Amino acid sequence: MWCARRVRVATSVAAIxxxxxxxxxPRPASAGGDDDEAHAILFSGRDFWRNGGFxxxxxxxxxxxxxxxxxMLKLLYSAGLYRYNADNLGGAEVVGAEVLGAVMPGWRIxxxxxEMKFFFGPELQYHRLxxxxxxxxxxxxxxxxxxxxELWAEPTxxxxxxxxxxxxxxxxxxxxxxxxxxxLFDQFYGGPESQVYGGDGYAQLRxxxxxxxLKTEGDVEWSAAAGWAIDCDHRSSPYLRLNMxxxxx
Numbered sequence: 001m002w003c004a005r006r007v008r009v010a011t012s013v014a015a016i017x018x019x020x021x022x023x024x025x026p027r028p029a030s031a032g033g034d035d036d037e038a039h040a041i042l043f044s045g046r047d048f049w050r051n052g053g054f055x056x057x058x059x060x061x062x063x064x065x066x067x068x069x070x071x072m073l074k075l076l077y078s079a080g081l082y083r084y085n086a087d088n089l090g091g092a093e094v095v096g097a098e099v100l101g102a103v104m105p106g107w108r109i110x111x112x113x114x115e116m117k118f119f120f121g122p123e124l125q126y127h128r129l130x131x132x133x134x135x136x137x138x139x140x141x142x143x144x145x146x147x148x149x150e151l152w153a154e155p156t157x158x159x160x161x162x163x164x165x166x167x168x169x170x171x172x173x174x175x176x177x178x179x180x181x182x183x184l185f186d187q188f189y190g191g192p193e194s195q196v197y198g199g200d201g202y203a204q205l206r207x208x209x210x211x212x213x214l215k216t217e218g219d220v221e222w223s224a225a226a227g228w229a230i231d232c233d234h235r236s237s238p239y240l241r242l243n244m245x246x247x248x249x
Contacts (some may be wrong), residue, residue: 001210003230007109007110008032010228012175013100014180016227019107023230026069026121031076032173035130036201036246036249037064038062038066038096038246038247039062039063039066039088039093039248039249040059040060040061040062040246040247041059041060041062041066041131041245041246041248042058042059042244042246043055043057043058043059043060043243043244043245044056044057044058044059044239044243044244044245045155045242045243045244046240046241047080047239047240047241048239048241049229049237049238049239049240050084050224050229050235050236050237050238051084051231051235051237052080052082052083053080053147053161054078054079054083054098054197055079055080056076056077056078056080057076057159058074058075058076058077059074059075059077060073060074061073061074061075062108062194063100066108067110067208068108068110069108069109069110070106070107070108070228071079071108072105072106072107072117072119072233073103073104073106074102074103074104074106074119074121074148075102075103075104076100076101076102076103076104076123077099077100077101077102078100078101079097079098079099079100080097080098080101081095081096081097081098082095082096082098082104083095083239084096084233085233086133086135086136088133088134088135089131089133089242090230092131094129094131094133094136095129095130096129096130096138097127097128097224097239098125098127098128099125099126100123100124100125100126100128101123101124102119102121102122102123102124102146103122103123104119104120104121104123104146105119105120105121106118106119106120106148106182107114113153113154113155113184114151114152114153115150115151115152115153116150116151116163117149117150118148118150118234119146119147119148119149119150120145120146120147120148120216121145121146122143122144122145122146123143123144123145123146123168123170124141124143125141125170125229126139126140126141126142126170127139127140127142128140130233135165137171138170138171140169144168144169144170145168145169146167146168146169146224147166147167148164148165148166148167148170149164149165149166150163150164151163151164152206158182158183159180159181159182159183160179160180160181160182160183160189160212160213161179161181162177162178162179163175163176163178165178166176171199172199172223173197173199173200174195174196174197174198174199175195175196176195177193177194177195177196178194178195179191179192179193179194179210180192181210185225186233187211187214187215188211188212188214188215189211189212189213190208190210190211190212192208193206193207193208193209193211193225193227193236194206194207194208198224202231202232202233203231203232204230204231204232205227205229205230205231206227206228206229206230206239207227207230208225208226208227208228208238208239209226210217210223210224210225211224211225213222215239218246219246219247220244220245220246221244221246222243223242223243223245223246224240224241224242224243225239225240225241226238226239226241227239228239
């Protein structure tokens, strides 16, 4: 069976949704000269599916700029609600609230059209459950470590590949995303994506379509995705994700 312990149904996803949602922060579609001047990126987003909704955001700092190898720092926060059915409570629905924060130093490597980032650092999670579920380990405050990696590549002038992965010591949570895209209307990339979340007896698969690197006024870049989420607790549903990022000089 996919779900070994359904008492933790949405908790695992809640703990790791941030990493996949902000995972790869794409480069601008056009090779402008402002990359050499920008040293920080502000980002924020929303992620919704049948059993949860999250808001997240943060700051990505690159002291040497985003066009060369060097040290980086990612500051991350997330807050949201999720729900699951607890077998040990007679199948009663439990509603959980989560707040997450992480400080992850990292390193950026750029080789031609390929860009890779690696991050590792401490994170803090806080969970509150209604009603209380004694069988759920993710209750109250949890401190752990998170490892994350990101990839952005442009194999040709009209195609892109994006991937990211994350592993947390809290609940043994993991997440991964893979997306392909083609340049459309000379405005943005569009194509298919797939995601997987898991940990502590829960797994969720997502298949959908994404729009990436849609630039608007004020040097703001948008990305979005929508599709179908399939989880091991037979609570499949549509999902929707919306991200925004802005470079700061």
